[in-house]
Amino acid sequence: MDLELTQEQSQVQDAARRFLSRECPPALVRRVREGEPGEAAALWAGMAAQGWLALPFEEASGGLTVDAATLAVVVEELGRACDPTRFIDCVVSCGALIQDAGSEAQKRCWIPALARGELQVSLALLESPADPDPPRLETHLEPQGAGFRLNGRKLFVECAADADLLLVVARERGGVRLLALSPAAPGVELVRLRSLAHPHLYEVRFHGVAVEHEQVLGNDLDAAPHLRTMLQRSAAFLSMAAAGGTQRVLEMAIAHVRERHQFGRLVGSFQAVQHMLADAWADAETARLAAWEAVTELHSGESAECKVAVARCASSESFVRTCLTAHQVFGGMGFMWETDLHLWTRKAKEIEFAQGGAAPWRRRLAKLL
Amino acid sequence: MDFRFTPEQERFREEIRRFLDEHVSAALRQEIATSAHTPGPLAKAFLRVLGAQGWLGIGWPKEYGGQGKSMIEQMIFYDELDLRDIHYGGLTITSLAMTLMKVASEAQKQAYLPRILRGELEICLGYTEPGAGSDLASLITRAEREGGEYVITGQKVFTTGAHYCSHIWLLARTDPDLPRHKGLSVFILPLESPGVTVRPLYTMGAIRTNEVFLDHVRVPASAMVGAPNSGFYTVAVALDFERIFMGKYARLRRNFDELLACCRDLRRDGRALLEDPVVQERLVNLHIAIERLRLLCFRSAWMVDQGKVPTAEASAQKVLASELEQRLTEEGMKILGSCGQLEYGSPHAPMEGRLVGAWLLAPMMRFGGGTNEIQRDIIAQRGLGLPRA
Numbered sequence: 001m002d003l004e005l006t007q008e009q010s011q012v013q014d015a016a017r018r019f020l021s022r023e024c025p026p027a028l029v030r031r032v033r034e035g036e037p038g039e040a041a042a043l044w045a046g047m048a049a050q051g052w053l054a055l056p057f058e059e060a061s062g063g064l065t066v067d068a069a070t071l072a073v074v075v076e077e078l079g080r081a082c083d084p085t086r087f088i089d090c091v092v093s094c095g096a097l098i099q100d101a102g103s104e105a106q107k108r109c110w111i112p113a114l115a116r117g118e119l120q121v122s123l124a125l126l127e128s129p130a131d132p133d134p135p136r137l138e139t140h141l142e143p144q145g146a147g148f149r150l151n152g153r154k155l156f157v158e159c160a161a162d163a164d165l166l167l168v169v170a171r172e173r174g175g176v177r178l179l180a181l182s183p184a185a186p187g188v189e190l191v192r193l194r195s196l197a198h199p200h201l202y203e204v205r206f207h208g209v210a211v212e213h214e215q216v217l218g219n220d221l222d223a224a225p226h227l228r229t230m231l232q233r234s235a236a237f238l239s240m241a242a243a244g245g246t247q248r249v250l251e252m253a254i255a256h257v258r259e260r261h262q263f264g265r266l267v268g269s270f271q272a273v274q275h276m277l278a279d280a281w282a283d284a285e286t287a288r289l290a291a292w293e294a295v296t297e298l299h300s301g302e303s304a305e306c307k308v309a310v311a312r313c314a315s316s317e318s319f320v321r322t323c324l325t326a327h328q329v330f331g332g333m334g335f336m337w338e339t340d341l342h343l344w345t346r347k348a349k350e351i352e353f354a355q356g357g358a359a360p361w362r363r364r365l366a367k368l369l
Numbered sequence: 370m371d372f373r374f375t376p377e378q379e380r381f382r383e384e385i386r387r388f389l390d391e392h393v394s395a396a397l398r399q400e401i402a403t404s405a406h407t408p409g410p411l412a413k414a415f416l417r418v419l420g421a422q423g424w425l426g427i428g429w430p431k432e433y434g435g436q437g438k439s440m441i442e443q444m445i446f447y448d449e450l451d452l453r454d455i456h457y458g459g460l461t462i463t464s465l466a467m468t469l470m471k472v473a474s475e476a477q478k479q480a481y482l483p484r485i486l487r488g489e490l491e492i493c494l495g496y497t498e499p500g501a502g503s504d505l506a507s508l509i510t511r512a513e514r515e516g517g518e519y520v521i522t523g524q525k526v527f528t529t530g531a532h533y534c535s536h537i538w539l540l541a542r543t544d545p546d547l548p549r550h551k552g553l554s555v556f557i558l559p560l561e562s563p564g565v566t567v568r569p570l571y572t573m574g575a576i577r578t579n580e581v582f583l584d585h586v587r588v589p590a591s592a593m594v595g596a597p598n599s600g601f602y603t604v605a606v607a608l609d610f611e612r613i614f615m616g617k618y619a620r621l622r623r624n625f626d627e628l629l630a631c632c633r634d635l636r637r638d639g640r641a642l643l644e645d646p647v648v649q650e651r652l653v654n655l656h657i658a659i660e661r662l663r664l665l666c667f668r669s670a671w672m673v674d675q676g677k678v679p680t681a682e683a684s685a686q687k688v689l690a691s692e693l694e695q696r697l698t699e700e701g702m703k704i705l706g707s708c709g710q711l712e713y714g715s716p717h718a719p720m721e722g723r724l725v726g727a728w729l730l731a732p733m734m735r736f737g738g739g740t741n742e743i744q745r746d747i748i749a750q751r752g753l754g755l756p757r758a
């Protein structure tokens with residue numbers, strides 16, 4: 001057992017933290033949340049220049065071929081910084097799907113562009129307001145002429161209006177297909193949703209959208225196994241982001257109670273306050289360990305699924321709970337719009353709800369036990 | 370023991386319901402749903418309707434024009450309003466007016482009580498300052514005597530309602546040489562007084578509050594409520610009234626009932642959410658917690674009617690209600706799945722986004738109006754007789 005980062009990983013961590021404290025201050029997070037995703041364009045370009053957008057990909061398709069742990073270090077830092085970009089959705093989820101399920105031509109076409117920050121992809125997965133498990137697919141492809149026609153609707157698609165491509169999960173006869181299409185294609189309708197969690201969510205409706213063979217990933221492949229692999233990987237990295245956010249919020253809470261005086265004493269000297277923060281610390285530490293175990297054991301077969309499930313459930317709950325504790329020790333100040341704390345509180349909910357949330361993982365875990 | 374309402378109380382509830390069903394228009398409901406920061410014109414008008422019909426004075430003694438009803442009946446009344454989100458002047462009616470009756474001069478009672486009763490006058494609370502939250506007695510806003518006037522200078526923060534109320538109930542330091550608690554006095558002054566500036570503070574929830582700056586604001590000595598330097602006592606009286614009304618259960622019950630209805634309608638894996646044993650378990654636990662809170666609320670009310678002062682009970686109500694609000698909304702969002710995150714005005718938002726709205730406000734309930742840590746101190750020390758730390 002070795003529960004420390006390697007020297008190399010520590011350097012990546014330091015560099016990432018320095019970069020994000022410069023390029024991703026809370027003021028930027030706020031601008032993206034109150035405005036449009038495009039506010040993060042410069043940050044995204046900077047992340048591309050750091051090579052982060054190439055991290056998950058093989059060298060052969062324009063990536064860097066690093067281990068999952070290095071990617072995890074970066075994702076944890078992104079979580080700390082309340083990252084307002086589409087990193088997990090676009091790079092970790094969609095990028096990995098293209099890499100796993102795409103044809104050579106599709107990989108050559110999309111992955112280098114994605115790694116350069118020039119191609120923004122959003123996953124269109126969920127369909128029902130209350131998420132069935134496994135996702136029941138109504139969205140379907142029908143053959144038409146040389147290609148297909150797509151009908152159906154997707155919900156909770158992140159930044160759909162600002163995507164170059166939507167990666168749509170659809171059913172065709174018995175199988176599951178992945179296809180890439182532009183949100184501006186004829187027959188695609190976008191409806192804005194309003195969420196307390198993710199600031200730019202959409203319902204996407206497909207009214208007989210024409211789809212060509214080249215848009216379907218891997219042509220005749222059944223995408224279901226790839227989808228499962230992707231969901232598992234993404235859950236591990238969502239856990240990592242949650243762990244990073246939790247630590248940052250705990251630090252903010254501690255800093256506040258070290259500064260604020262009431263009754264002639266530091267608020268942090270009251271036992272009631274100390275106990276709340278002690279519980280939050282144990283929460284944050286165990287969630288972080290679970291996330292790291294999940295990431296490092298991603299490729300160890302069935303046991304990986306259990307670890308990921310534990311991490312996904314533990315980390316998203318800890319993140320929310322720690323934010324609520326932080327609100328309690330901050331008092332009125334922390335409730336103000338101008339105070340940054342609620343940016344993380346909303347982020348915690350964003351991570352909790354991402355890709356159908358933790359509930360499917362709970363059910364999965366119940367079956368695996 | 371008998372936990373049932375009397376037939377008169379049941380009739381009373383029916384009477385209120387009929388009145389509200391008749392007078393709460395669709396337009397008012399729409400306004401309530403969309404104007405969270407500030408009671409809109411229809412809400413303000415409805416406050417006057419409540420006043421004109423005598424409903425605002427329901428718990429006030431008859432000598433002040435009230436109906437002199439028991440605390441149980443008041444609870445029934447406020448429950449029915451809370452179930453409909455109706456603005457009824459809140460603490461002005463339930464706490465400040467009652468405090469005025471206890472400590473104010475005859476002239477002040479004449480000046481304020483009839484107008485409060487008619488729904489014409491609303492008062493915001495000017496306690497908290499940037500440096501004085503839980504430790505209210507450390508506040509530094511100064512009121513200095515100059516002839517027949519006081520000159521007030523300082524800053525209040527989180528003064529909710531200062532942008533729509535007519536008056537502020539202000540705690541200020543009148544004698545800096547006395548020990549902290551002893552040199553404070555309460556004033557009522559119009560927010561229109563020269564030298565008062567109100568600036569908005571927006572929050573993470575759908576509530577606006579304010580900063581209030583006081584720069585050499587001149588008020589007549591008669592604006593002081595109670596004796597000079599008795600302000601901490603006056604505020605303690607007001608807080609006792611306030612706490613009884615803080616930990617109410619009706620809004621929780623309403624949100625729970627709507628959540629239950631959603632669980633009947635929404636489907637997952639081909640069946641209603643309500644048929645899922647996990648959902649059932651969660652709902653059952655929430656229901657039990659709300660029932661316990663309801664019982665505690667009525668116990669406090671009953672104690673008041675017996676001439677007793679519920680201290681530990683009222684504090685426990687506040688702690689339970691605020692923590693249950695957080696739990697109900699958190700669990701509710703989990704039960705509903707992805708659509709649980711959607712806010713008012715969004716397609717697919719269950720409960721018109723009310724659960725999300727309440728989740729965002731819940732942190733404030735836990736530290737506002739005396740933090741839950743302070744309430745637990747009160748329960749342990751005043752209720753259980755344990756020594757101070």
Ligand SMILES: Cc1cc2nc3c(=O)[nH]c(=O)nc-3n(C[C@H](O)[C@H](O)[C@H](O)COP(=O)(O)OP(=O)(O)OC[C@H]3O[C@@H](n4cnc5c(N)ncnc54)[C@H](O)[C@@H]3O)c2cc1C
Nearest residue numbers: 267270328329331332494496497502503527529738740742
């Ligand atoms: C939206 C909103 C509306 C409000 N409306 C009003 C209003 O209308 N009028 C008004 O006057 N005020 C109002 N308030 C202020 C509110 O009452 C205060 O926020 C509350 O009293 C807590 O004070 P504080 O925020 O300074 O927190 P602090 O007192 O700084 O507390 C910070 C933390 O320290 C803990 N702590 C402090 N002292 C102790 C202790 N002795 N033992 C253990 N723990 C302790 C607290 O429990 C809390 O967790 C409002 C606040 C908000 C956010």
